[in-house]
Amino acid sequence: MCPLGSACGYKKVNGCKFFKTVCGKELPSTNSVLNYVNNGFGFVFENGKRLKGLELINAGYYDMLDIDEKWITKENHKIQRECYQNHTQYVNKEKIKVALDSLEYPIYHLDFETFPCPLPRFRGEHPYTQSPFEFSLHIETKPGVCDIEKDHVVFLAKTMNDEREELIKCLLEHVDVHKGTLFAQNVSFEKGRIKELASIFPKYQKDLMCLYNRSFDLLWIINNRKEFYQEKGFKGKDLETFNFYDERLSGSFSIKKTLPVFSSLSYKDLDVKNGTEAIIVYANYNRMSKEEFDKNYQALITYCTQDTWSMVLILQALRALIM
Ligand code: SF4
Known part of the structure; x- marks a missing residue:
């Protein structure tokens, strides 16, 4: 071969269709040698030879445990290997506590769904601009105080026309931009959309940028954020390592991976399961019958709602974890 x-x-x-079924079939679907995080430089072995990426598979290394401890130099890789080998969790309670304590309430758990159309559709857009057509917002007024329905706001465009201004109005109607925290998993994405909307709709710029400036990322609590923890007085190894790790993450801190670790919810049973499927549904609005539209419209709402409710649940679980 x-x-x-x-x-x-x-x-x-x-990618080549034979990878999964033929050439790469020995590679485990989780916790493989390729699931070590940020491992662009690979590993240096006893003979001084460096192997990275697919070279590891070519050399017969498949599972995470195929890499001997003595070849692992990065602290996070040691944590990954140990959690996987011993089926244990790694938790840095001090860092998680500091991050949770720094959140200002209310927490605005926000998630946008966007359509990156190759050809700009609306005023102010460029090719592949991530044009928002939906948001879900869960408002957590105090630690753990958030109702899945009563404290939830959702906006979803009903047409493929430009509904961005209605989306902005709906968002600003439900947040106090002068207090609280804009919260998301990978918040730079939500911030990016807010900044773009602020520049395209100057009328709302001041308020949108106030919201923009109050952000915090769920990843900083679960994974890491060196600058933040340095400012809080952490040093040395603490600055380099995850705050939390579990073998089920298999090297990924995406919401789809973290949610099942912290709750019994999952995306498997949803009609719309990920952002790509959400785009496909939205892009096909004009091809649907009334019945299909109603069904898919609800599926989009359910999917986006789960994204923000997941963050509420994960924060709850993290609070319990450090008790
Ligand atoms: S080595 Fe296998 S997976 Fe890779 S391109 Fe060739 S046939 Fe496809």
Whole structure:
């Protein structure tokens, strides 16, 4: 068999279809040698040889545990290997506590769904601008105080016309931009959309930018954020390592991976399961019958709602974890 390489397009949309079924079939679907985080430089072995990415598979290393401890130099990789080998969790309670204590209430758990159209559709957009057509917002007024329905606001465009201004109005109607925290998993994405909307709709710029400036990321609590923890007085190894790790994450801190670790919820049973499916549903609005539209409209609402409710649940679980 020929060696795996860039031609395989591993993890790419247009990757070779034989990877999963033939050439890469020995690779475990979780906790494989490729699931060590930020491992662009790979590992240096006893003979001084460095192997990275698919070279590891070509050399016969498949499972995370196939990499001997003595070849692992990064602290996070040691944590990953240990959690996987011993089925244990890694928790840095001090860092998690400091992060949770720094959140200002209310917490605005926000998630946008966007359509990156190759051709700009609306005023102020460019090719592939992430044009928002939906948001879900859960408002947590005090630690743990948030009702899945009563404290929830959702906006979803009913057409493929430009409904961005209605979306902005709806968002600003439900947040106090002068207090609280804009909260998201990978908040830079939500911030990016808010900044774009602020520049396209100057009338709302001041309020949107106030909201923009009050952000905090769920990833900083679960994974890490060196600058934040440095400012809070942490040093050395603490600044480099995760705050939390569990073998079920398999090297990923995406909401789809973290949610099942912290709750019994999952995305598996939803009609719309991820952002790509959400885009497909929205982009097909005009091809749907009334019945199909109603069903899909509700599925989009359910999916986006789960994204923000997940963050509420994960925060709750983190509070319990450090008690
Ligand atoms: S997956 Fe296999 S067949 Fe496909 S490009 Fe890679 S080596 Fe070739």
